[in-house]
Amino acid sequence: MIVVGFGAAGACAALEAAEAGADVLVLDRFDGGGASAVSGGVVYAGGGTDQQRAAGVADTVEDMYAYLELEVGDVVSAETLRAFCAGSADMIRWLERHGVPFEGSLCPVKTSYPNDDHYLYYSGSECSGLFRGVARPAPRGHRAKGRGTSGTVLFGRLAAAARRRGVRVLPRTRALRLVTADGDAVTGVVVATLRDAPRRVRTAHRLLARYATKPGLYVPVLRKALHRRVVALERRYAREVTLSARRGVVLAAGGFVADREMLRRHAPAYRGGLPLGTPADDGSGIRLGTEVGAATAELDRVSAWRFLTPPSAFLGGVLVDAAGRRVIDESRYGAAVGEALITRHGGRGWLLVDAPIVRAARRTARGESQWFQWLQALYLLRRGRVSDRTLAGVARRAGVDPDGLVATVTAHNEAAATGAVDPAGKPAEFVRPLTTPPFSLIDVSIRPNVGYPCPMLTLGGLVVDEGTGQVRDTEDSTIPGLYAAGRSAVGICSRAYVSGLSLADCVFSGRRAGAHSARYSRPELVEKSPQ
Structure with a gap:
């Protein structure tokens, strides 16, 4: 099985598949982490998590569902939303089993993100007037325990767990196009990799990519300059290789907030914000899918904070x-x-x-x-x-x-x-x-402003089967061997976002895609897959 993108969604897909016995290879253009690693590390969960109980918080699956049903609308089916809510407490336990630390220290004030004294908080609009008549308010923002914005902790623990399970990671490798057999089933990926480039080139690529993410995240001019040098190294030294996938390909390459052309086409009103993510959030995962006939939805939905x-x-x-x-x-x-x-x-x-x-x-x-x-x-x-x-x-x-x-x-x-x-x-x-x-x-106007930026991330992506994570084509049939997760796919947060809902959806959709792809097999196509 091949996973394209090593953020939270990709790591969860790889972990789930490896635990089911699949041989998993993860590709990442940089060194992994993506937008997940630069996030606040908040996972939206409720219905009576261990952390909620430790904080003395009463919450039920029914209240969580009622709140999210009003918040996110019908972007996913009622059955999928119920499954997400019913399984969210176990989702936190699954993350903890793989080393991600959480804590039930409740933040006493309503805030956008708590200080380092607190790791459970009201991370959405649960306390607001519109929602109080629908569901009892409960804090459901579970922040991974770590100083500052703790996305690095969440991703780091997931990445370590994946490697312990035998997942192989090929960094500095960019997916160029999908390989198909018989005109429909996805059987592999063509990539451009720096695996065999001189060590000095790989080191330069790693450092440039790191600084393009931070502090480049806050200084767009710096990010663009550094990323141009990254692209120049890739063009000069990357080697094209075709990789075969017997258990399918999972696209987990993030959104498209770093692609100005896609933003201009799909969400022109949101071009003045601060792109929240990495230069790899360029829509490449979504384009890989559409090039083989995949359908998209919610591309006009952008979360502007x-x-x-x-x-x-x-x-x-x-x-x-x-x-x-x-x-x-x-x-x-x-x-x-x-x-x-x-x-x-x-x-x-x-x-x-x-x-x-x-x-x-x-x-x-x-x-x-x-x-x-x-x-x-x-x-x-x-x-x-x-x-x-x-x-x-x-x-x-x-x-x-x-x-x-x-x-x-x-x-x-x-x-x-x-x-x-x-x-x-x-x-x-x-x-x-x-x-x-x-x-x-x-x-508090929304415009380019270093002192008070407006972070943004894209929410739409490839349309997937909600039971399996398989990508659907424009005629609503599934594409054999192709899956999508996280912000490369339409998910629970693709209509409306609250803090923690994207990472929670990365875990939910990543595990779903990993579990199903580990069972997927098209023996009649294996011999036709490029080697």
Whole structure:
């Protein structure tokens, strides 16, 4: 079995197949990890995980399903979503058995990502007004235990477990095209590999790729320059080889957020964000599938993160657009905030806060934050903020319609004073009357901004059979020998994303593809497979 891509989805597919007895070869353009390794290492799980019980959290599979059914819609069938929810506690145990550490230390505040004191938190919109009437809120963000953004821990443990199981990994190898037999079944992969290149070339490729990922992730100009040198090395030294797969090929090569042309074609409104991933998230896995007739879906879906927290004090603010109109319940998950700003408000937004909220934010931001969140909070409280003694005055300074802002804040404050339902549906525990000057408008617009970037990742991909992970063609038949997982495939998070849902889907879909491909065999085609 061949796996293309060695991130979380690829590692889980390889592990599952190896444990079923398959001989597994994993290909990766770089050294493995992909977007999973630079992620926060959060896995969305619930229904009564060991970590939830340790934290005293009551959760059920039914509540988890009801929440996700409303959050993700019908992107997958009800049966698939139920299976995901019912198996999520066992999924965490499976990860733990393979060395991934988790802990039930519950974060006491609502945040976009917890500091290093906490590893279980409300990672979506569970506490927001829209969802409370559907399911009891429960924290389901299970963060792998490790300092900082712990995706490196999650992937590192999975990679080590895969190698212990005998999985072979061929790094610095790029998949060029799939090999088919009889015009349909996938029997192998043509690759360009640096395996036999001089050691100095492989070392240079490894270092350039590493720095293109970080710090290149935060400095797009640096990333592009380093990646050009990576491509130059590949063109000069890579050797083309054809690899045969008797047990199928699993495409787990990530999304396409690093491919500007694909973004321009499928999601043009999302081109101003910070690509969250590596240069290998260039849509190559998706293109490999479409070149042999695979169907795609949800390619227009992009998760754009406009987190308002930390500091948690900002939840008491009111988010408005240029007309002074309310944008959304501010307690919603950052991707929902980002989508609302981009699709309905031209990407422009300001958070209105008053003096008590600013004081609380200054007091609590550092203790609630990772280092990068602290820097962003500093930026928002300093360069990103304008203030005035009156609502009309601060509106004029920010370029917001004064009459619209006054009307919005008046309605908000009246509801807060009388105990009425907030106009945007924000739960009462987060509502604060905005009455104490000076008033501030904090610019949270979505545009290229080093001080306050808007990370984005693509959600759509190849259409797969939800029972097996096999890729479907444009006539809705499965393509023999071809599977897809993670962000190369349509999955549970492909319509709407909350933190941890993509990694959870990588585990879920990766294991599904690995288990089925380990059983797959087309003996009549083996002799026709290129050697």
